[in-house]
Amino acid sequence: MQDLIEENFERQWQQWAEEAEAQIEPRFRLLDRISEKNQWKVIQAFRKHRVSDFHFAASTGYGYNDSGREVLDLVYADVFGAESAIVRPHLVSGTHTISAALFGCLRPGDELLFVTGKPYDTLHKVIGKPGDGLGSLADWGIHTKFVPLLADGNVDWDGVSSAMTERTKVFAIQRSRGYEWRASFTVDQIGEMVERIKSMSPEGIVFADNCYGEFTEEREPTEVGVDLIAGSLIKNPGGGLATSGGYIAGKKRLVELAAYRMTAPGIGGEVGAMLGTTRSIFQGLFMAPLLVGQAVKGSVFASSVFAKLGFETHPRWDDPRTDLIQAIRFGAAEPLIHFVQSIQKAAAVDAHAVPEPWDMPGYEHPVIMAAGTFIQGGSLELSADAPVREPYIAYMQGGLTYAHVKFAVKQALAEFRKRGYL
Template sequence: MQATEMTEFEEQWERWSEEAEEQVSQQFRLIDRIVERNQWKVIQAFQKHKVSDFHFAASTGYGYNDRGREVLDLVYADVFGAEAAIVRPHLVSGTHTISAALFGCLRPGDELLFVTGKPYDTLHKVIGKPGDGQGSLADWGVHTKIVPLLADGNVDWDGVAAAVTERTKVFAIQRSRGYDWRPSFTVDQIGDMVPRLKAMKPNGIVFVDNCYGEFTEYREPTEVGVDLIAGSLIKNPGGGLATSGGYIAGKSKLVELAAFRMTAPGIGGEVGAMLGTTRSIYQGLFLAPLLVGQAVKGSVFAASVFAKLGFETHPSWNGPRTDLIQAIRFTGAEPLIHFVQSIQKAAAVDAHVVPEPWDMPGYEHPVIMAAGTFIQGGSLELSADAPVREPYIAYMQGGLTYAHVKYAVKQALIEFRKRGYL
């Protein structure tokens, strides 16, 4: 843009951002209250288990009697209102963590029933196909059923009831929207699902993929009757400091079964050297409520600004929030790609890198990802990704500081102005 155009844009930007912040001020106050309550909950768990400096010491080899690791599990269990938890840097991603939880609960001949529609793309290989030879659930004789959501984004309860059989063992719920233009499921909604599922199958296990949702609300799914949850430490609960890892929390027996899958039967969570990661995992958990609040504020701000400029956003700026993800719909592939590239340009790390769509393992369409992060793949940090397919929706998430998200929105609008999208 020429100097005069840039000056004009700066004036417009100031007006847009001030109007947006005034519009969302009530939402920001609500987010601050959620941050406070979750921060207090974390502190109280630390205090209850007498967390001390010696708990941060590194362990090696087998990691037997690593008291810091043992107390970390107890702290996570209390924070999530669960009977037990395992928290390990050895869980390499959310997909790995979810896989450990599902393989721990399911046995050959069992059925896994997804009640919230098709799960996130990276789980498709975990589900697999019979005889695929990759060690998937299907390869081990676990049958999976998926009940699509209704057109309004709600659970198809008639479809779920029709899908339940004697073999049904696990009901799976994905809390976040994934790559769908639908609302994510709130904790209250999940709490309403539990008794309906238990009525169909009293011994059924209700499992929730909790990725992107931690600390966005006052409660977690395990506080409303869910049997087992799983998530990634390089998302919300790692607080931007955990360099790797995942957590599984819920009923003690189910957590133990997941631990046997994570390591080996008979070993479970009794071993596992933390290799110097313990301090960052503790400190990340301490910071997580605040930083999740910063990210959610950024998403609310972005929704307000883009809606004012005529773009479709989901959730809306005043819609309920239960995860970090802000979806924005564009008119075609080019603005979608340029938006994601603008998020990369706004990063503090790798801002000079230009992401391009590519066939990423585990995904069914070319995907473009912006991730200028300190932790590789750390999506509590500001990132954005999109499958390059109709209806051309970008999914922005994270932001360790609200100011960073605001800056990124500005950079995206500068790019759009240059290319005539505004």
């Protein structure tokens, strides 16, 4: 009897997968072109700066005269269309990298204004509260304001105008949706935001959290006027090979200030042993356009299949893509938890582990995370997470190969069929 049930599911799965792939084939052609153009951009930067195997040598101690580190910064700056960049394994996460960028730009008495609403949960402790004793922005006398997005997901420019003061120094944009049921912002939309902000505050600094967005489009925010961006190497630009790190890119003076925060004033990016990571960071950047394309294809496939089965998905399969993240609304805690657990079961690493919701530091609600990855927390690899709160939305991202994402979707649907959700 069990064999018959499995055989019936296999036939049903093949039908769902074939219908979805026929539907999304034109979108895949577009994604392939984006990957190609980004691949060529990366290769051209490597060639321009004469990347050679001696650049991969490890440095120790202070890391003086580390030519690999210096060339890596130049390559990143060119790839992101920026004046300058720093790329370091010592930046331990996206939150750390963003924190270094913001603290570098801001001083006591300044104001930080998020024009895209509240940022991702892990930044809330960085923003902090006055007198919290944590060394947060607020603890240093830097005030932060948030302008909620309009109901249609666009920036409330009247609200931004009302929130601005003469002390507003940095205008922050979160490119990706975070834990929100909204569209992420495209590079064109970010360019329009820059124009509006600069018209209201010509000296204002525009900062963008670029996490999850790199190489999903043909351009990056620094190519449409953003002054400073930051991101994590264990997300898109690390190409699944970088074992740690982050990058900051943008205007030369602002990158320098961020580097002073990353290390110490007067030191900045001039020192810092790369500890044998240079090769993997270079090679990860080389691989990133292809692997990001694979991950986005997986998200498009998942969106198509789950929508056909009656679940709400955001973005839809035919929506423009500007990050890795695929949101799926389940409406109840049980299917949400079982979906995330199914993603873990589909992993090549730690497939036997069973994730459960827990009070994760930096988050405001219990969170469940599937993270069967070669690099701990590497979200260019297939992963999924969700705050266990209404309306019970899971956020799936990554997948170094399209085939892996497809396999994970199959595992999730098999689990759903067994539990009666389908």
